[in-house]
Amino acid sequence: MADSPAAEHSASESDVRALLHAAAPDLVELPLRLVAEGWDNAIWRLGDDLAVRIPRRDVAAPLIRHEQRALPVLGPWLAELGVLSPVPVVNGQPTSSFPWAWSVTPWFSGERALGLPREDNGAWAADLARALGAIHRPAPDDAPSNPFRGNPLATRDGGMQERLAQFRDQPALHDAWAAGLAAPLSTERVWIHGDVHPGNVLVRDTRIAALIDFGDVTAGDPAYDLAAHWLLFDRAGRTAFRDATRDRYDGTTWTRARAWAAYLTLVFLTQSDDLPEYREIGTSTAAELALPAST
Structure with missing residues (x-):
């Protein structure tokens, strides 16, 4: 996406150790090093098997709570199903020196699907379909709320029309969005991951090792998650993905999923100038959506 915003509260190594001392003193002496710093969170590796997930901005703080x-x-x-996820082993709480919730989670080995060839990803397309199907169960009333994920397509139409106006040479994106808007609304309110894309899928030995980054988890239309099969797979992989759903989703859900794929395509194309691997997701997905008689 664009340049990472400045941290509103930076946590040094000594700060992280102080948090650990308060919440999990048995972990405080483990080796600790900063391994990633994104828009919302800094990730510290803790020993060989754990990670510390620390918010950088106030807007990201609720996402940690949602994961917890x-x-x-x-x-x-x-x-x-043999798919790992970063279930917190420590639910860190705010302190007098750090204002937000934070977590200690397992550390997973594996390669992100980001940049892997679509034709190779098909080997685990059915795995992902089954994993999302496992998540897509009725959600309780107190499931985390998210105004941007899993809601009716019409709630994002204003921003989408602005993006579509920049890509008048992409009729498949226009058609996919129009069809999705015209499709019946979802009657489901199920758990959804909310951010399934190649950067949030870890692969090992041609299988899914883990789904990560559940900060956008919420309840809503499963079509939002299903859009991922356009972001990740070629036509053969998409067929394997859909075959593995065993008629779990109806045709109108797939129509909305294709519309969400068009939406995400333009998000990646318009907000990834400094991250070419993410812009490539948009470029390749636009090409897949433009294929004739594509699934």
Whole structure:
């Protein structure tokens, strides 16, 4: 996406150790090093098997709470399929020196699907379909709320029309969005991951190792998650993905999923100038959506 915003509250190594000392003193002496710093969170590797997830901005703080609420529920469902997820092992709380919730989670080995060839990803397309199907169960009333994910397409139409106006030479994106808007609204309110894309899928030995980054987890239309099969796979992989759903989703859900794929395509194309690997997701997905008689 664009340049990462400045941290509103930076946590140094000594700060992180102080948080650990308060919440998990048995972990405080483990080796600790900063391994990633994104828009919302800094990730510190803790020993060989753990990670510390620390918000950088106030807007990201609720996302940690959402993971702490949802992952103890969703994680076991995924584990039944052999797919790992970052279920917190420590739910860190705000302190007098740090204002937000934070977590200690497992550390997973594996390669992100970001940049992997679409034709190779098809080997685990059915795995992802089954994993999302495991998540897509009725959600309780207190499931985390998210104004941007899993809601009716019409709620994003204003921003989408602005983006479509920049890409008048992409009729497939226009058609996909129009068809999705015209499709019946979802009657489902199920758990959804909310951010399934190649950067949030870890692969090992041609299988899914883990689904990560559940900060946008919420309840809503499963079509939002299903859009990922356009972001990740070629036509053969998409067929394998859909075959593995065993008629779980109806045709109108797939129509909305294609519309969400068009939406995400333009997000990646318009907000990834400094991250070419993410812009490539948009470029390749636009090409897939333009294929004739494509699934």
